[in-house]
Amino acid sequence: MADNKFAAYICSGCGIGDTLNVGAMEKIATKEGKMALVKSHAFLCNTEGVQMIRDDIANEGVTHVCIAACSRRAKTEAFNFPGIAMSRANLREGVIWVVAEGAAHDEVRQEMAEDYVRMGCAEVKKMIVPGGNVKESSSKRILVVGGGISGMTAALAAADAGYEVVIVEKAGQLGGFAKNLVKRVPFSGPYSEPQATGVEEMAAKISANPLVKVHLNSTVAETAGAPGRFKIKIAQLSDQVGGALAEELVGAIVQATGFTPYDVTKLTELGGGQANVVDQAGLEALAKSANGGAILRADGKEVKSVVFVQCAGQRGSGGNGSGQHLEYCSGHCCATSIKQAMYFKDANPEVDTVVMYSDLRVPGMGEDFYRSAQTKGVIFTKGKVNKVAGGGSCKVDFRDLILDEDTSVDADLVVLATGQVPNAGVNLDDWTAVVTLADGGDEAAKAKTVEMKRGSVLNLEYRQGPDMPQFKYGFADSHFICFPYETRRTGIYAAGPTRRPMDMLQAQEDATGAALKAIQAVENAEKGRAAHPRAWDLSFPKVRLEGCTQCKRCTVECPFGAIDEDEKRFPLFNEERCRRCGTCMGACPVRVISFENYSVDTVGSQVKAVNVPDQFEEKPRILLLACENDAYPALDMAGLQRLTYSAYVRAIPVRCLGSVNTIWITDALSAGYDGVMMMGCKKGDDYQCHFVKGSELASYRMSKIGDTLKQMGVEAERVITHEVAITDHERVAKLINDYAAQIQEIGLSPMKF
Amino acid sequence: MSDINSQAVARYKNNFLREVEERVEDGHWVKMCMQCGVCAGSCPFGPHWEHSPQKLFMMIRAGKREEVLKTDSMWMCTSCYNCIARCPRKLPITHIMHGLANYAYRLGLSPKGQPNQVIARIFWNNAIKHGRVNELTFSLAMYFKDGIGQGIKNSLAMQGVGLGLMKAKRLNPMEILGGHTCKDKSGIAKMLTKAREIEDRRRGLA
Amino acid sequence: MAKKQYAFYPGCSSQKGASASNFLTSIKVMTEKLDIQLNEIPDWNCCGASIGYAEGGELPRLVLNARNLALTEQNMPGMDMVSGCPACWLSSRETAERLQEHSSLLAETNEALKEAGLNLKSHVRARHMTEVLIEDIGYAAMKAPVVRPLDGLKIAGYVGCQTNRPFGIAGESFENPMYLDKMIETVGAEATKYDQKGTCCGGALAFSEPEKSQKQIRDIVEAAYDSGADMIVTPCQLCQANVEIYQSEINKKQGTQFKMPVVYYTQLMSIAYGGSAADAGLNGQLIKAEKLEKIAGK
């Protein structure tokens, strides 16, 4: 390997040269930063400035570059030197735009800028250009688990884009839940009549498509590997083949395993389980056998009156306000009941059809469909059902919410609009608890794991468990606003009602999105790149196993289950599953995990590079570790808006708060910093962390840092964490200023003395 | 129970909604209400309605025939058209209220002596008698709607107003002798009788 | 310049000696100045108003209005029907539109009209006077004849219900129509910020439900005072009558001291166009519009 040569380039444009002493910074880069080459330029990002750097790379053998100019988020096209390690000292957004104007601030402004130059030089010296993780062979095939509407849509979308697809469907034919429907809610104008489900057409398209291979009567017995190299074992359920396992190699997976209707017999208060009280699936069956004619009950009697009970066992209503059953709204059931009421009206307009609702939720064009049902004479009654009695003649007791009275209605048949329960496999929280017991030698727990695995969808051979982590209510969801389709298993995407409750049209859109994500995943895997949100990133964690104490923190904390264990119980990194968040790096107590371009050292050396004034100068220093996804952009935005904040702060962008290793904090405090601020994304159920669990883990770790601080003799207030959104530019400036004021109040760090 | 009322009950059995759809002006709109309550909140006399239009529509669907036809609610309509302008489902609510009131009245179920009903009747009769409204006889009739004694009290109470209007030449005492009329009074009378006949036939009231 | 021709439907309340007779007086002055020729429909009849519903029913009401439309069609072919009264306009327009839309209703209507020797093809457009002023004349032309701008007058523009709903003036909002304010400003007065523009005065129910209606009227008058208005102006006969007449009642019962003049926009225009107080029918006010009279006297 050729020798490294370090160079620093300081821009004096954009007002930097007018406000700051560039010559002094050049001296610092040379003397303290130990840069072999230091140049300044009046307009670094223009063609001439960039060419100057390129020439140095070509002619002078420069391998490492520190650009002291604008934010690392600006001018990324200009400052793009492939194969060269680069750091950015943020003199524009981070200094001249945010430090108050005027001569009174000249000194602190210059100190801040000089520190950023020191930090930029220190960082680049520790950086290595990542070589990437290109694999010799990488599969670009896509596995679709589930052959219902979602699965078929995903398969066709991927095949249309030219990718090979393997479908695994547990039933003997494609179609899933939809194949049992008589018709579906309309997808196209005028949205007034139910439409054919389209299941046959889709299934026919699939069998005609040479790129799609279908395993019917099959389930996934094992999923091993990582994006680009998933090895799938497929179990046949049918007798002739007996336990023989087919194998498929795929690059990415779409999990479209749908839902199961909530068990209607649990709704005893709504007559669930009694004669002539059915759920929506039950009604489809009756309508199917009627074949367009009069709909008959199970006992053969023609249905002349029917009541649909909405939200049955949903929305925490339990139908009777008991808070039992499902907490959520399944979204499709209002429109589904409307459609089913039309089955009756279209066969015989004389049938009394009542839809009993408390809120009719028909999003999208559902309003037109609702209107159409009203035109057909379906009666909509706003009422809360208290009790349903089934039997030969059914009776629905309800509170009329408009007329404010308790009353009842008789019907031949009652249909309960029950909710969707996701087919999401094993709940990993339960799993972890059982596995922990089993690892401790508990025999019953060991048996339980076997039993639990039988309920698994993917049977992942992952250290963190056999299925995708579930979010609220057991759905395999992700933050649907910030990261639609993303899951916490790289290269595996959930689609359809297994991800969140939805109707058929939404499931089709969802499945198309998931197919596109799967395509991205196989393409990125082949190039050795990360997946969202660092899709360009070629770095991946390197671990020095010699130092590993087998504490397992990285294995447990990796939000994406990327780390398994080898036979010797050392962590085994699956790079293709890794999202490059650095959470493992933050977790490791002995600091043996790092990336080539982002490491304990690249940040640690910056912390140390800052010139911390002694106790007589009365100038505090505050270290700010800011998440590069939201907090750092917000800081830049504060600059753009010319909001001012304290010049005592030194900001370092981090990939995720999860990557913050406590050593940086303790090092900073030992060096005499007076405070450490962390800014990361929102955690919890409505998290906005780009790595899902990073900010949560950071806040957990920081909650434990108190003891360390006490040992050091440092006040607890010297380390604080804030949740910040990308739009919070005003708030970040205020948070910094408030904290600076607070530090003034508690006084300089005792470590300085 | 009046004759046409018992016939209606027999004919529609428990299906009041159908009865309204077939016999009440714009009654086929009732099923389209989505129970948002905007009409109820828009009505100037809203607080005085026993049942708001929203509720009336629900009651019709719930088959509460007697309660709907006997209430004085729809008689509270001032014809301000607020509800029509605001209903997200574009129900011609004002017309339906008028239609319901008219139907209840035709069946003889509407509350007897309800003041707005009285004024509606007096106004119409006044208008068709001469083809044009005679404001004096209309007002006098209004004052005497509650009987002679109350009528004198009522007109005494409003005497100042009347005298003022007379002074301003906006109420003509000579009108009591006739006042404005159309020339083709008989044609108008015949055509209205015919219209009533056709409508009754269509509604099954004949 | 040739005068614009319209079939005129005055309506019962605007007849000589009726409650809105002063309205008719002012209309005459105004139309004169604006080159509008109003041709009274021969033997027109009452529209039945909205309140006629109880006794009238649907078809008789439509037929009553269809008669006026038929008379227009027959005697003034090609002319739009214009009414100054919102109730007349509403009934006529509703009839015209419904009969155009539903051929079966038109057939039934003609069956009845035959009894009066008439027939309707249903081509007539029924319009309101303000509609004609705004759409056919325009604000600029309305301003042109102003010789006596109503400087310094503050006026609350009270549109009321039926001028505004359900048809209203094209392009205006139901909730906050601006055309009356614009008309007020056209004649040089100031339109106050008045928040009861579209409030119902009780309509015909002012007679039968005095308490309920007077509560409405109180709001209407009070808001005019609050807005700093010298007077209320309205395009509606029933609004004018109710809001003016019942102020003394409300004063008596509730101890208020209302004395808010209520005039028609036509009266404003007549004065602004140089007419006398008598031309504008100001002698017909129960509550004298003194400030307006003063301008007229100049």
Ligand code: SF4
């Ligand atoms: S960087 Fe993040 S995703 Fe990758 S192994 Fe570490 S914790 Fe897991």
Ligand code: SF4
């Ligand atoms: S039109 Fe009648 S029902 Fe409608 S808001 Fe006005 S008064 Fe009420």
Ligand code: SF4
């Ligand atoms: S506003 Fe219209 S839709 Fe709403 S409750 Fe009234 S009638 Fe029904």
